[in-house]
Amino acid sequence: MVNGTNQENLIEELQNQVSGTLVRHKSILDIMTKLDEYNARINRAVAKSVTSCGCIEIDAQRQDFNSETLTDALAKVDSHVVGDICPNCKEVLEQEIGAYIYFLASLANTLDFRLKDTVKKELDRTKTLGVYGMK
Ligand SMILES: [Zn+2]
Numbered sequence: 001m002v003n004g005t006n007q008e009n010l011i012e013e014l015q016n017q018v019s020g021t022l023v024r025h026k027s028i029l030d031i032m033t034k035l036d037e038y039n040a041r042i043n044r045a046v047a048k049s050v051t052s053c054g055c056i057e058i059d060a061q062r063q064d065f066n067s068e069t070l071t072d073a074l075a076k077v078d079s080h081v082v083g084d085i086c087p088n089c090k091e092v093l094e095q096e097i098g099a100y101i102y103f104l105a106s107l108a109n110t111l112d113f114r115l116k117d118t119v120k121k122e123l124d125r126t127k128t129l130g131v132y133g134m135k
Pocket residue numbers: 049053054055056085086087088089090
């Protein structure tokens with residue numbers, strides 16, 4: 001397990017590395033559309049895990065949010081995923097997510113903000129709000 005400081009360094013290192021490698025898709029228009037493309041590829045990889053590989057299934061039904069507390073509701077809601085993703089599908093999904101993160105780092109570089117700061121703010125917000133963040 002990597003501690004918090006090393007994780008921030010890892011994000012910072014990736015963002016710095018990405019800044020020197022983007023040639024063909026340097027325009028923010030290319031970066032924005034690449035993010036869309038890899039978002040679709042991530043969803044496609046999950047769908048192919050269901051429809052081609054079969055390592056996971058999706059068994060979805062209406063979620064029941066009626067509970068006394070949000071903590072109770074959290075215990076009742078379901079991901080609708082049945083089974084475990086296999087190593088092959090996981091590898092494909094990791095590649096697609098990695099490419100998405102690459103272009104997310106590119107977006108951050110282009111607009112001059114640090115991803116590690118964004119991750120830290122989101123982590124702090126999530127810790128503070130907990131289940132009341134309700135995403
Ligand atoms: Zn699979």
